[in-house]
Amino acid sequence: MAYLVALMVLIGLLSALNLLLSVGVIRRLREHSVELATLRSGGTTSDRGLLPLGDVALPDGSPIGEFAAVTVDGESVTLGGLGDRPLVGFFSPSCTPCKEQLSAFVEFAASRPGGRDTRLAIVVGTSEESAETVERLSPVTTVVVESEGGPIQKAFGVTGFPAFILSTDGLVAASHYQLHAVIDRDAALLSATR
Template sequence: MSILIAIAVLVGILCLACLLLTLAVVRRLREHTKLIDALYEAVDLGGLGGAASGGVPVGELVGDFAATTVDGGRVRRDVLPEGTVVAFLSPDCAGCHEQLPELASWAAGQDRSRVLAVVDGRSGDPAPLVSTLSPVAQVIVEDAPAQVADAFKIQSFPTFCQVGAGGRVLATVRRVSRLPAGSAA
């Protein structure tokens, strides 16, 4: 009987060791995933410290613009609140649709006045993007000319910019999850 107990204890110790090893491997894989994502982001940006999508460089002032949201609100560069996040999306962009649920979820926890979604109305049907984001963000649908996208010098979608009061770019990223920690919006 004591041999059976010894074997059971040994098997239990081996199972516990295996479980701890598995948890350590999972933790390490998560760390590597974050590092790989950061590497892809750096390559996407054209090197470390660059502006994503050819946009206005960090620290520079966005070009002047004035636009109307889908619910009739007016938005101008000089009245953007500190920490406003501007999301540039296109209906025919697979990456935009992939990040849409994360963007909507993230924006739901923010002050709506500090989240601005600019949807390219020149390509595809903007309605799905507009209907998803309207409850949680100010939404602008841009037809030609694309005044807001031009002011930010956006060349590809999706792009997310965080701006300070008056329109100075604080951060430009390609993924919602890459927005600066503690961002106001």
């Protein structure tokens, strides 16, 4: 009988331990789910805390900071030199969502009116790791390679990748981590000017 009581106590303790571990695992899985959703959306954590989905650059209506950079072709580029309604894209060669949206950006940039000089792509990384991305972007857009936290990223307030920004009159007209959101705003602005 004593063995039966000891066995029941042991089973009870093991069950309580199992329950405690299960609660801890479930809580950690919830934390990971939030972090994973943020990373997939291109959002990051910063000194402002966890950014809302889509908030990877300056919000709509914000003034864009001044910048000057040199393209991969050796030419100078500034925001003012990109025309009336420039499209800007930020990519990182190590970013999976960047790779997924790169083809759509190239396709849209090739079909967008205004020519190559009204589009700017910033590839964040070293020249070696950025070479393939630069090669795909160069035929349809002006390309700059800069290191993490570079001057163009600071001017646009970029905190995650990819980031797509549409500018009008030195202000952000649209910014998002999904290209289609910026394409929709670009189409609306184009039809409003006709």
